Amino acid sequence: SQQGEEDPQALSIQEGENATMNCSYKTSINNLQWYRQNSGRGLVHLILIRSNEREKHSGRLRVTLDTSKKSSSLLITASRAADTASYFCATVTNDYKLSFGAGTTVTVRA
Amino acid sequence: DGGITQSPKYLFRKEGQNVTLSCEQNLNHDAMYWYRQDPGQGLRLIYYSQIVNDFQKGDIAEGYSVSREKKESFPLTVTSAQKNPTAFYLCASSLRGNIGNTEAFFGQGTRLTVV
Numbered sequence: 001s002q003q004g005e006e007d008p009q010a011l012s013i014q015e016g017e018n019a020t021m022n023c024s025y026k027t028s029i030n031n032l033q034w035y036r037q038n039s040g041r042g043l044v045h046l047i048l049i050r051s052n053e054r055e056k057h058s059g060r061l062r063v064t065l066d067t068s069k070k071s072s073s074l075l076i077t078a079s080r081a082a083d084t085a086s087y088f089c090a091t092v093t094n095d096y097k098l099s100f101g102a103g104t105t106v107t108v109r110a
Numbered sequence: 111d112g113g114i115t116q117s118p119k120y121l122f123r124k125e126g127q128n129v130t131l132s133c134e135q136n137l138n139h140d141a142m143y144w145y146r147q148d149p150g151q152g153l154r155l156i157y158y159s160q161i162v163n164d165f166q167k168g169d170i171a172e173g174y175s176v177s178r179e180k181k182e183s184f185p186l187t188v189t190s191a192q193k194n195p196t197a198f199y200l201c202a203s204s205l206r207g208n209i210g211n212t213e214a215f216f217g218q219g220t221r222l223t224v225v
Contacts (some may be wrong), residue, residue: 040219041219043200044216045213045214096158096206098212100145100153100155
């Protein structure tokens with residue numbers, strides 16, 4: 001079974017709107033990361049949040065982490081058509097195991 | 111340029127054959143990973159290696175084998191024991207020294223098809 005589970009599985013929004021996706025995980029982690037994948041390509045790292053951090057920002061991205069609930073959220077503000085992609089959360093445990101969830105497919109309509 | 115390279119991009123295999131997927135990185139990363147991705151699905155971890163000459167099974171290691179003889183290279187062999195090998199395979203690497211900064215870099219993937 002996968003460590004992380006994203007919700008929703010798919011999201012369709014209008015350009016300019018915000019997109020929020022959530023990730024839940026099962027075991028203790030060292031850090032949690034979010035990645036983006038364009039169709040048929042490799043993944044690109046977006047942002048990393050350590051287990052002792054609660055919120056992090058990077059440009060239009062905002063990530064929160066609640067270790068008591070074993071959950072994280074990714075917010076993309078003012079979405080653009082170029083944000084259309086699949087987004088994955090990934091957890092890193094203390095043995096360097098990097099595990100991914102099933103992903104959220106985001107479609108931004110022009 | 112620094113990066114992680116997977117080859118080939120497309121690979122066709124006959125049933126019953128073993129095939130080896132290549133993954134090379136020149137980022138001086140210690141940790142390397144292999145994932146399998148099925149259509150519309152997330153990434154499932156096959157094997158990972160923290161240092162040379164050492165590797166651990168991931169969540170779906172059955173039917174796969176790896177080696178880590180050099181820091182730069184982490185080839186994956188898909189054996190005939192893997193019942194459903196058709197998938198998109200992704201390799202990644204990351205620094206090991208400071209686990210708090212373990213951003214992973216991915217190759218562009220190998221699409222394996224059994225014919």
